[in-house]
Amino acid sequence: MSRVAKNPIPLPKGVEVVVSADHVQVKGAKGSLSQALHRDVEVSNDAGTLRIGVREETTAAWAQAGTARALISNMVKGCSEGFARTLDLVGVGYRVQMKGPVLSIAVGYSHPVEMAVPEGLQVETPTQTQVVVRGADRQRVGQLAANIRAVRPPEPYKGKGIRYSDEVVVRKETKKKK
CATH class of the missing domain: 3.90.930.12 (Ribosomal protein L6)
Structure with a gap:
């Protein structure tokens, strides 16, 4: 089970996130980035924080969730600070x-x-x-x-x-x- 995926991603001011079933799109002052999600990973936006979860509890799904969390965190930082x-x-x-x-x-x-x-x-x-x-x-x-x-x-x-x-x-x- 990934401990990385369990950490929520706080959204700084000026960053907008659009979450769909298989994509996450981040827009900010420095640009706009998009990332496709693995089919075992789900992302939810809870009042200014992003949470990463899995659709079914498997080791491979948690590994994908940890990777998705790192990628999305980099997207948020890149769109806000660069x-x-x-x-x-x-x-x-x-x-x-x-x-x-x-x-x-x-x-x-x-x-x-x-x-x-x-x-x-x-x-x-x-x-x-x-x-x-x-x-x-x-x-x-x-x-x-x-x-x-x-x-x-x-x-x-x-x-x-x-x-x-x-x-x-x-x-x-x-x-x-x-």
Whole structure:
């Protein structure tokens, strides 16, 4: 039985939730998100709090309920506050800039890597070595940040590359000559 699913989800001011038999739709200041529900999960809106339950008491149904609770909680937080992921570029000559709707990343290749920013996400470059990805959908924010990081992941010897701002890169010692 999932303990995660038993926690109610409080709804902040300005967030509207529409619950149907197989969908949950959340609207807020930062955007609108929708999620399909598993057939064993039911959601009820009780005066400003969402409660997740199951249609029949099985272990698999409670597992689905816990997953649905986490997804809906992320939707509520994303529509009210939004999500952000910050990346840092570490390396001599590594820089990034926005060129309209395209992110241009120069990280030591013979050409800059161009990435289109998907609709619904905002990408900012406060400095030449920092990227901030913002949006309402946690999964899409994390996926775009992972795609940017995958252009040049940090290497363990000098620590050069693109890393999350809170990421710790474990450095290796170089080989020694005898």
